[in-house]
Amino acid sequence: MNSIQKNRLKDRLFMYWGMFSTLIGLVLLVVFIGDILIDGLGIIDWSFITNLPSRKAEKAGIYTALMGSIWILFLTAFIAIPVGVAAGVYLEEYSKKNWLSGILEINISNLAGVPSIIYGLLGLEVFVRIMNLGASVLAGSLTLSLLILPIIIVATREAIKAVPKSIQDASYALGASKWQTIWHQILPASGGGILTGVILALSRAVGETAPLIVVGALAYVPFAPDNPMDEFSVLPIQIFNWISRPQHGFIENAAAAIIILLGITFIMNGIAVYFRNKWQKKWK
Amino acid sequence: MEITMEKTLDQKVVVNTIEAIDTSKPSKIEVKDVNVWYGDFQAIKGIDMEIKPNTVTAFIGPSGCGKSTFLRLFNRMNDYIDSHRMEGKIKINGKNIYKKKVNVEELRKEIGMVFQKPNPFPKSIFENVAYGLKIQGIKDKKFIEERVEKALKQADLWEEVKDKLKKSALALSGGQQQRLCIARTLAVEPSIILMDEPTSALDPISTSKIENLIFELKKKYTIIIVTHNMQQASRISDYTAFFYIGELIEYGKTKKIFTNPEKKRTENYITGRFG
Ligand SMILES: Nc1ncnc2c1ncn2[C@@H]1O[C@H](COP(=O)(O)OP(=O)(O)O)[C@@H](O)[C@H]1O
Ligand SMILES: [Mg+2]
Numbered sequence: 001m002n003s004i005q006k007n008r009l010k011d012r013l014f015m016y017w018g019m020f021s022t023l024i025g026l027v028l029l030v031v032f033i034g035d036i037l038i039d040g041l042g043i044i045d046w047s048f049i050t051n052l053p054s055r056k057a058e059k060a061g062i063y064t065a066l067m068g069s070i071w072i073l074f075l076t077a078f079i080a081i082p083v084g085v086a087a088g089v090y091l092e093e094y095s096k097k098n099w100l101s102g103i104l105e106i107n108i109s110n111l112a113g114v115p116s117i118i119y120g121l122l123g124l125e126v127f128v129r130i131m132n133l134g135a136s137v138l139a140g141s142l143t144l145s146l147l148i149l150p151i152i153i154v155a156t157r158e159a160i161k162a163v164p165k166s167i168q169d170a171s172y173a174l175g176a177s178k179w180q181t182i183w184h185q186i187l188p189a190s191g192g193g194i195l196t197g198v199i200l201a202l203s204r205a206v207g208e209t210a211p212l213i214v215v216g217a218l219a220y221v222p223f224a225p226d227n228p229m230d231e232f233s234v235l236p237i238q239i240f241n242w243i244s245r246p247q248h249g250f251i252e253n254a255a256a257a258i259i260i261l262l263g264i265t266f267i268m269n270g271i272a273v274y275f276r277n278k279w280q281k282k283w284k
Numbered sequence: 285m286e287i288t289m290e291k292t293l294d295q296k297v298v299v300n301t302i303e304a305i306d307t308s309k310p311s312k313i314e315v316k317d318v319n320v321w322y323g324d325f326q327a328i329k330g331i332d333m334e335i336k337p338n339t340v341t342a343f344i345g346p347s348g349c350g351k352s353t354f355l356r357l358f359n360r361m362n363d364y365i366d367s368h369r370m371e372g373k374i375k376i377n378g379k380n381i382y383k384k385k386v387n388v389e390e391l392r393k394e395i396g397m398v399f400q401k402p403n404p405f406p407k408s409i410f411e412n413v414a415y416g417l418k419i420q421g422i423k424d425k426k427f428i429e430e431r432v433e434k435a436l437k438q439a440d441l442w443e444e445v446k447d448k449l450k451k452s453a454l455a456l457s458g459g460q461q462q463r464l465c466i467a468r469t470l471a472v473e474p475s476i477i478l479m480d481e482p483t484s485a486l487d488p489i490s491t492s493k494i495e496n497l498i499f500e501l502k503k504k505y506t507i508i509i510v511t512h513n514m515q516q517a518s519r520i521s522d523y524t525a526f527f528y529i530g531e532l533i534e535y536g537k538t539k540k541i542f543t544n545p546e547k548k549r550t551e552n553y554i555t556g557r558f559g
Binding site for chain 2: 164172177184
């Protein structure tokens with residue numbers, strides 16, 4: 001066998017290995033989703049969504065957990081978006097480039113990789129105990145805000161970096177101040193990218209379980225929260241709770257709740273993709 | 285019309301209170317012993333120069349000799365480069381624009397700039413031209429519309445775009461985009477216009493359109509243009525300055541520089557023997 005044939009063989013082998021790996025991923029995903037759909041799809045109806053939790057599987061619904069998740073989602077967005085975007089703009093446009101900002105930069109990137117339960121512990125100490133917020137929607141949202149802040153900051157900076165320098169030059173040359181240039185040129189031009197990052201970060205927040213358990217979110221709450229100081233549950237915790245019950249009915253409930261949670265994250269990711277494409281088109 | 289006139293007057297009053305340039309007079313530029321460094325590297329070496337009002341002055345010289353650096357001193361665009369350091373004085377109508385008190389934003393409303401590559405904002409044609417006015421806080425719609433139309437006419441673009449002002453500026457051709465950038469600059473009514481190789485990215489027809497435009501504009505504005513194109517310099521400029529590795533080698537009437545330069549280096553460059 002000469003070297004050309006050898007290379008060809010290697011090429012082949014690598015291709016098959018790649019195909020095999022891709023297929024494994026796909027097949028597992030399809031089996032998993034298929035399994036859940038079979039278990040859960042029959043359960044989903046309007047009453048499943050609007051019913052309060054119950055000891056009887058067939059009467060139990062996700063209303064409180066769904067409302068808890070929605071509360072957490074919006075409150076987290078409300079806290080994390082302004083802070084994260086502002087921090088990203090500051091780091092990219094205002095802070096002087098020196099060793100301090102270098103350290104800050106590395107740390108923020110690293111923070112995005114810290115296990116979420118650590119954020120839970122931080123939230124428990126700072127928000128629940130020191131700030132005395134209790135196991136409330138607000139404490140949970142603040143904790144998740146911390147968790148997704150690094151993601152939003154990094155996404156904001158990347159989006160701003162992608163704005164052509166020539167656009168900023170043009171704005172400054174017309175007598176615009178720094179703030180006007182950021183507000184009228186940089187943010188609109190990077191808005192698609194920032195939004196994509198924000199939505200992806202929020203869809204991560206919706207799926208988080210561990211930090212909220214640590215902060216004290218409940219597996220069972222009788223009513224949906226109606227203000228930020230209320231106690232709450234969220235969909236992932238509800239799912240976890242149902243799955244750990246022995247009765248088969250609850251396993252089906254869990255599958256149905258998973259479908260809804262997946263649906264929410266898919267929709268959010270879809271929105272993110274939509275904005276990214278729209279944004280890219282504008283620049284080409 | 286009465287009201288809008290008053291508005292502009294008001295604005296000039298504001299401008300004048302913040303140590304800015306008196307625009308009622310045409311603008312004279314004096315450069316006194318200017319040195320520029322990027323870190324340790326000296327890009328501009330002790331340049332003295334005076335630029336006359338209502339003329340076109342061409343900056344020529346080989347790549348990297350500091351033409352852009354020098355040009356960007358006049359509207360302080362180099363301020364954004366961290367490693368940049370400048371010494372010396374640049375006076376516009378007698379006022380040193382590098383004094384601490386100078387409001388850089390006000391300065392840039394008086395000194396417009398057109399860049400090498402057309403760089404329209406990713407907004408509509410109208411919004412591009414109106415931008416400079418809107419950031420000044422001008423809200424009067426009719427006034428803005430009139431200014432936009434006037435500027436587009438001055439830039440010889442009105443006929444081509446008057447039916448699609450709401451369309452994206454990015455859909456225009458390169459030459460149209462560059463004229464849009466000129467219109468955008470004119471809308472703010474500066475007294476000096478800096479142009480950094482404004483036609484180097486354009487085809488010959490677009491280039492000659494812009495050259496004609498410069499010819500028209502010099503009646504009302506002081507224009508400084510960096511160019512690599514010797515024919516262009518000789519066609520459109522009244523004065524020419526030849527730079528070489530950060531130094532001003534020769535500066536004078538374009539006719540003289542191109543027919544009878546004093547320095548050998550200038551002659552070699554102009555006749556294409558180097559550069
Ligand atoms: N931002 C910068 N940082 C460091 N050096 C620079 C920078 N801009 C320009 N220079 C250097 O300064 C010199 C003059 O550059 P420039 O003014 O762009 O020349 P020209 O416009 O005549 O081609 C060049 O040697 C260039 O490498
Ligand atoms: Mg240059």
